[in-house]
Amino acid sequence: MMIELERLLRSQGFGSRADCRALVRSGSVGVAGQLCENPFARFEADGLSFTVDGVAWLYRRFAYLALHKPAGYECSQRPLHHPSVYSLLPDPLLTRGVQAVGRLDEDSTGLLLLTDDGQFIHRYTSPKKAVPKVYEVTTRHVVDAPQIAALLAGVVLNDDPRPVAAQDCVLLGPRCLCLTVTEGRYHLVKRMLAAAGNRVEALHRISIGGFVLPASLEVGKWMWLEAPELELLAADKVSTF
Structure with missing residues (x-):
């Protein structure tokens, strides 16, 4: 899918089209290792790597994340008594609207999934799916x-x-x-x-599902879920990670 750079950035959570246009024109965006100052330049989105202010990103149609939730955090965007788990994520992920897939209590810890894919949320929260x-x-x-x-x-x-x-x-x-x-x-x-x-x-x-919280994922940190992890999630038996 060919897409203009400003539209691509907007889809990845970097602000409005005007914000993304300004970001590109300021020299803050690189594509495939090259600086790009033309917000209307077109690129093949699938698999595209880019940087914003030196931070590397990969185009993803949907964001799938695993977070190692610490104790003392609420799974709410409007927390009442404790910090929100969303405060542990970078702004672009919040802007694109990732949501917790189910919840863990404030005092509970461990594996928490987040995504902006509504069908994925339904799959892993519906009682009928018995995950x-x-x-x-x-x-x-x-x-x-x-x-x-x-x-x-x-x-x-x-x-x-x-x-x-x-x-x-x-x-x-x-x-x-x-x-x-x-x-x-x-x-x-x-x-x-x-x-x-x-x-x-x-x-x-x-x-x-079949996805085990990796021992390497530190408390309070998050990771992208790629195809291998998503396949494990879809399994109905736990596999050793």
Whole structure:
């Protein structure tokens, strides 16, 4: 797809067409390693690399991101009591409208997906899709066999008579377990543990679909999701990253 440079920059979150035109004319934009001061120059968008103020970017029709969420951040663009996870992203990604795919509580940590692709958001938040999400759960009390059995068989939450069952539940330590769920209800894991007779002290999301939070992704940092990671996300079993 051939596209004018100012329109390309606008699609990638660098402001209005007027803003992008001024950015190019100021000498701030390079394309494929060469300075370009013509905002109307046309380029093949797919796979195009460019720089803005020396920062390298790659044209992407949609942005797919993984963020290692820290504790103490809200998954809201209008946070009430704590900083927003969106403050951890560069401005162009915010301008192009990336949104969190589901949420993690303020005190929860781990894998958070973000995108500006509405179909992707639906795919990974729709209850009908039953996408597995794996959490490492630290509990207040020692986890016993009846609690694990209850989580696997299904517990009843206070707002729904229909039992909710974990897809998998593995004991990692006296007060730590690995829990897999396929729903995305509000405070689901915390409420499930409470219904089983325990309490969540810490919650860390390890994976979504088949994609595991990379050990190399530091807390508070984000990464692009490319084709290999997107394929893992679409898998229904966790793979070693």
